[in-house]
Amino acid sequence: MLLPRSPLVRYVLLAASILSIYALMHTNYDRASQLLNRMRRPARYQRPISYKPGDPKPVNACFAILARNQDWRSLRESMKQMEDRFNHQFNYPYVFLNDKPFSEEFKNMTRSMTQADVYYGQIAQEHWSYPEWIDKEKAAEKRKEMEEKGVMYGGSESYRHMCRFESGLFFKHPLMQQFDYYWRIEPGIEYRCDINYDPFLFMKERRIKYGWTIAIYELMDTVPTLWNSVKKFVAQHPETIPEYNSQWWVSRDNGTSYNGCHFWSNFEIADLSFYRSEQYSKFFEFLDREGGFFYERWGDAPVHSIAAALFLQKEEVHWFDDIGYYHPGWQHCPSGDTWLTNRCTCDPKDKSKTITNAGWGKCSHEWKLLPDTPAGQRKALPNQFH
Ligand SMILES: Nc1nc2c(ncn2[C@@H]2O[C@H](COP(=O)(O)OP(=O)(O)OP(=O)(O)O)[C@@H](O)[C@H]2O)c(=O)[nH]1
Ligand SMILES: *[C@@H]1O[C@H](CO)[C@@H](O)[C@H](O)[C@H]1NC(C)=O
Numbered sequence: 001m002l003l004p005r006s007p008l009v010r011y012v013l014l015a016a017s018i019l020s021i022y023a024l025m026h027t028n029y030d031r032a033s034q035l036l037n038r039m040r041r042p043a044r045y046q047r048p049i050s051y052k053p054g055d056p057k058p059v060n061a062c063f064a065i066l067a068r069n070q071d072w073r074s075l076r077e078s079m080k081q082m083e084d085r086f087n088h089q090f091n092y093p094y095v096f097l098n099d100k101p102f103s104e105e106f107k108n109m110t111r112s113m114t115q116a117d118v119y120y121g122q123i124a125q126e127h128w129s130y131p132e133w134i135d136k137e138k139a140a141e142k143r144k145e146m147e148e149k150g151v152m153y154g155g156s157e158s159y160r161h162m163c164r165f166e167s168g169l170f171f172k173h174p175l176m177q178q179f180d181y182y183w184r185i186e187p188g189i190e191y192r193c194d195i196n197y198d199p200f201l202f203m204k205e206r207r208i209k210y211g212w213t214i215a216i217y218e219l220m221d222t223v224p225t226l227w228n229s230v231k232k233f234v235a236q237h238p239e240t241i242p243e244y245n246s247q248w249w250v251s252r253d254n255g256t257s258y259n260g261c262h263f264w265s266n267f268e269i270a271d272l273s274f275y276r277s278e279q280y281s282k283f284f285e286f287l288d289r290e291g292g293f294f295y296e297r298w299g300d301a302p303v304h305s306i307a308a309a310l311f312l313q314k315e316e317v318h319w320f321d322d323i324g325y326y327h328p329g330w331q332h333c334p335s336g337d338t339w340l341t342n343r344c345t346c347d348p349k350d351k352s353k354t355i356t357n358a359g360w361g362k363c364s365h366e367w368k369l370l371p372d373t374p375a376g377q378r379k380a381l382p383n384q385f386h
């Protein structure tokens with residue numbers, strides 16, 4: 001280092017630098033705080049403040065996990081990833097839900113993966129059974145038909161209860177009532193990059209209602225009449241549809257048909273007030289009466305996504321493009337600087353898994369083509385905090 005030898009000159013230089021930063025702060029606050037931040041910590045690797053398990057959190061939020069007792073092994077993998085990549089700094093609590101009572105083994109094996117608070121709940125019978133208007137024999141016939149056609153999970157009854165529960169009921173569970181935001185976790189998923197900030201806070205500060213990281217096309221055999229039902233709903237409740245929304249992303253022909261694009265809901269961060277809104281409740285109740293959760297195999301992913309596209313503005317939905325995530329089948333892998341600084345371990349060039357601009361993951365990239373909501377009309381707040 002070329003430092004002047006004389007201590008006096010050194011002090012004068014130091015004082016001059018400090019003075020110039022403070023002078024800059026008065027004229028250009030953003031630039032000065034950037035400089036100060038850069039001096040305080042290495043740009044390469046940043047970790048935010050830690051919150052102990054009992055501390056009040058920046059956001060009243062939880063992880064929610066629907067699981068069976070036998071899922072504990074693959075859940076330990078998911079939880080390890082979540083803790084190491086993100087939650088050891090925040091200690092957001094976990095809510096586990098099951099249609100059966102959780103075993104002691106399940107509780108032990110999941111509780112031991114985190115310091116954070118854990119809650120275990122059983123799902124009410126009426127949230128995991130047939131509504132009275134469903135014809136169970138017809139439902140059984142349809143399952144058989146779909147199984148014979150080779151539709152994925154086409155023959156499964158429990159999968160249908162799961163999809164219905166995740167579509168419109170999970171946020172009504174008593175254990176979920178205390179929370180404002182939630183982040184969904186499934187068994188066997190992986191977080192392949194560090195998450196060095198709080199996505200809940202990111203969303204809250206901007207009034208973002210829905211966050212995702214992978215979007216793909218739906219298997220259309222599972223939702224043949226879903227869009228017809230959506231159109232009926234819209235015709236009956238036109239007041240629920242705002243002037244500016246993201247409909248284009250799910251219907252490129254102005255509402256005539258559904259293109260199958262959906263946020264892959266096994267990763268989902270949401271403001272629960274979105275699901276608890278009158279608008280969403282009406283929507284779910286309408287779809288539930290249509291019967292497609294049982295006569296077809298409507299997934300919670302297209303149901304959530306169509307609701308987000310119709311009811312929310314583009315700016316209220318956020319692509320967490322910087323989060324590296326894998327669920328068996330597909331991964332999203334950030335590239336460029338994010339890959340390096342967030343210590344990603346995925347391979348963005350792995351074409352067999354990574355969603356790209358073509359093929360199954362095209363929907364993700366097309367999100368960026370949506371026109372912005374005109375400035376004066378936006379409900380979400382601009383990027384003023386990060
Ligand atoms: N309690 C309970 N949870 C279930 C049941 N079926 C599925 N789940 C959970 O619901 C979520 C979605 O089920 P998955 O089997 O992962 O369905 P998927 O993600 O579409 O498909 P794969 O992950 O490829 O099997 C997971 O968190 C499962 O643990 C069930 O019958 N009972
Ligand atoms: C669960 O943990 C408790 C307390 O450590 C222990 O008494 C119990 O035997 C464990 N049960 C199982 C099934 O692992």
Ligand SMILES: *[C@@H]1O[C@H](CO)[C@@H](O)[C@H](O)[C@H]1NC(C)=O
Pocket residue numbers: 254255
């Ligand atoms: C799209 O549909 C709406 C209502 O059905 C209609 O008012 C509008 O003119 C259509 N826009 C285009 C570009 O076709």
Ligand SMILES: [Mg+2]
Pocket residue numbers: 186187266327
């Ligand atoms: Mg899964």
